[in-house]
Amino acid sequence: MSNHPTPHELDANGAATYPKTLRITVGSAGDVFDRARGQLASEGVADEAVRSFESLGDVRQLLSDRRVEIMRTLMTDTPESISDLADRLDRNYADVHGDIQVLADHHIVYFETDGRSKRPVIPYDRVQLDIEIAGDTGTDHALA
Numbered sequence: 001m002s003n004h005p006t007p008h009e010l011d012a013n014g015a016a017t018y019p020k021t022l023r024i025t026v027g028s029a030g031d032v033f034d035r036a037r038g039q040l041a042s043e044g045v046a047d048e049a050v051r052s053f054e055s056l057g058d059v060r061q062l063l064s065d066r067r068v069e070i071m072r073t074l075m076t077d078t079p080e081s082i083s084d085l086a087d088r089l090d091r092n093y094a095d096v097h098g099d100i101q102v103l104a105d106h107h108i109v110y111f112e113t114d115g116r117s118k119r120p121v122i123p124y125d126r127v128q129l130d131i132e133i134a135g136d137t138g139t140d141h142a143l144a
Helices: 029-043 056-062 065-076 082-089 093-105
Strands: 021-026 048-053 110-114 117-121 126-130
Touching: 021 056, 048 056, 065 082, 065 093, 065 126, 082 093, 082 117
Parallel strands: 021 048, 021 126
Antiparallel strands: 110 117
């Protein structure tokens, strides 16, 4: 038996070891890597976690209205279990469990375990969606 948490479990210190903000972005993996490397070089400790997606469509697929509702509920008043969450949302347990699993697979939701019980939690104070829309900045429009 290992003392290391599974990827979906909070570590022994709980949410205190996570950054305050989770930022969801649209961009290449290289952009995210460069941003993270720059932050580590200048600050040493990340002040936010970043999850980047290749396209806006990928973000839309992840952040459905139902999943955003789950995230708000988890961040407002953490339920004792997935069953408790399903009851609060007046939704089918299997559907809520599936949505929770998708959010966990994307490192948004984690679990606190107590025996066989798993409590879903979001260890961040805020989740920020960051999408930049810009025109072609390489063209001098005055000359066109």
